[in-house]
Amino acid sequence: MPPSAAIPAERLRLSVAPMMDWTDTHCRNFHRLLAPHARLYTEMVHANAVIHGDRMRLLAKDDGQHPVALQLGGSEPALLAQAARIGAEHGFDEINLNCGCPSDRVQAGRFGACLMREPSLVADCVAGMIAATPDTPITVKCRLGVDDDHEWERFLAFIDTIAAAGCRMFVVHARNAWLQGLSPKENREVPPLRYDWAYRLKHERPALQVIVNGGIADLDEATAHLGHTDGAMLGRAAYHDPYLLHRLDAAWFAGETRTRGELLRAWRPYVQAQLERGTYLKHMTRHILGLYHGERGGRAFRQILSEGAHRPGADWSLVEQALAVTEIPQGLPFDERAA
Incomplete structure (x- = not known):
């Protein structure tokens, strides 16, 4: 399969995770002011909503937010391809497929984290999205596995299957997702973090771009990840302590720290x-x-x-x-x- 359009390495170093109910257009505008070099992401939007819903609201952004990525949810290749095309036409710099959300509603729709058990389907989705938007990077955000999936080989096979479909960049939330028994909030906190899997992925697949996500809470920790991966993605820390985002941008891109x-x-x-x-x-x-x-x-x-x-x-x-x-x-x- 032809590969997805590439993202320059310097644009991957710092990013802010897609967060439901939080990373709307106003939030992204504020984060862009704090961090001129960060890559920003929308909240997850289902492909059906992009196709049939209120695009003015769902895809709202302003020109000052670039680079900004649209994160899509879904599991039907044709619908995701159509939604990706719409996103590209609306000027998003990247289309990201969610393979990590563990909520009950997402599972009922057969997308999010449960897709990690269907790598061939994800590959079909990615291939369709790439074909529909050859000039816009198509990327995947995933977990290490679901429930009791603790085999490195299974995780690597998932990545390799998607990469063979043309995906070059993976955001790895470095913990498992539990599909039963934990709330979405607990799924961000309870499963243990294993950053070493993200590091190992980059080491064994150096041609892929690997961004590490999950539990990153301070400047020194975030900076340490740059020695092993292509970038660090902040989630809750960037929202609850947004000045950290500013400090990181200034430190990593030789900028001036403002009050x-x-x-x-x-x-x-x-x-x-x-x-x-x-x-x-x-x-x-x-x-x-x-x-x-x-x-x-x-x-x-x-x-x-x-x-x-x-x-x-x-x-x-x-x-x-x-x-x-x-x-x-x-x-x-x-x-x-x-x-």
């Missing part, structure tokens, strides 16, 4: 433009609640935004009010409960 306040105020033009279009402030500020994670005034910052952003007429002045509690000079009285 949290500078970064947030640089987001003001976007927020005001969205407010003028009728977007409620709460739909944007929910993505910045972790900006002052662990910092003086962080709790009060979150509280002001959480309590005020849903009120009618809430505007940028609320964000300034929240910022003000983080900028009380050292030495002045400060309510420690707000930290």
Whole structure:
């Protein structure tokens, strides 16, 4: 099979995982401001929704988000090919197939993590997507296995089957997915992490691009992964502590580290433009609640935004009010409960 279009190696070093209910267009816009070099991903969208649903909402993005990838869910090659074509026509820089989500709803639709037990089907899906979008990279995000699948050979056979269909890049969430007995949240925390499998994959298949994902929570840990794989993908850490994303981008791409306040105020033009279009402030500020994670005034910052952003007429002045509690000079009285 002809291979998928390639992604330049330097564009894979840092990325933010697709996260349901979180990585919408507002979140991605904020993350792009924090990390100019990071690769961003949409929430997972089912192929049927792309074909038949509200594309203006489901595929919403702005030109400043590039490079940005569309993650698709599904297991029918023809539908995934059609959805991939639509995604490419909407300007996405990559189409990623989800083979890692373990939720009951996803399993009922025969996609997500359960596809790891059907490598031939995944290969057919990938081949169809590549044929439909020869100029747009087609990639796969997967786990190490499902349930009690702990055989390296089984995992490698899955990868090799998909690679033979033309896939060049794999995002490996370095833990198993349990299809029964664990919630999606527990599936992100309970199965043990085995980064060594991602490292081994890169070592044994050096021609493939391998991105490691799962449990990466600080700068030193993320940096260590670069010695073994092509890149590190942050998930919850990038959302709950978004300043970490900024620090990584600055450290890895020789950029200037800006303060949290500078970064947030640089987001003001976007927020005001969205407010003028009728977007409620709460739909944007929910993505910045972790900006002052662990910092003086962080709790009060979150509280002001959480309590005020849903009120009618809430505007940028609320964000300034929240910022003000983080900028009380050292030495002045400060309510420690707000930290």
